[in-house]
Amino acid sequence: MTVKPLADRVMIKPIEAEETQRGGIIIPDTAKEKPMQGEVKAIGSGRQTEDGKIIPMTVKKGDRILYGKYSGTEISIDGEDMLIMRESDVLAILV
Secondary structure: OOOOOOOOEEEEEEOOOOOOOOOOOOOOHHHOOOOOEEEEEEEOOOEEOOOOOEEOOOOOOOOEEEEOOOOOEEEEEOOEEEEEEEHHHEEEEEO
8 A cells, every 4th residue: 555645744664773671671562662763754745835835845755864752643554553744743854
């Protein structure tokens, strides 16, 4: 299935944080924090202003980004977990 975000939304595949264990303590999956890094898989056309002009997106497909901890809506596409969020929820592009 192909999904194309609308307007100023981006679709992101979260990148799992590397698992590190200190002192032999095993942290269950339910207690782990959500990753806040991801790869942009698809973008919308951009935000539309009141006079009808389209403001192009800053992020592009393939960018690695940082996003807010509770940002976006979680979806599953072909068994893969993805997030769809507004471009304004993206905090930074990793270069």
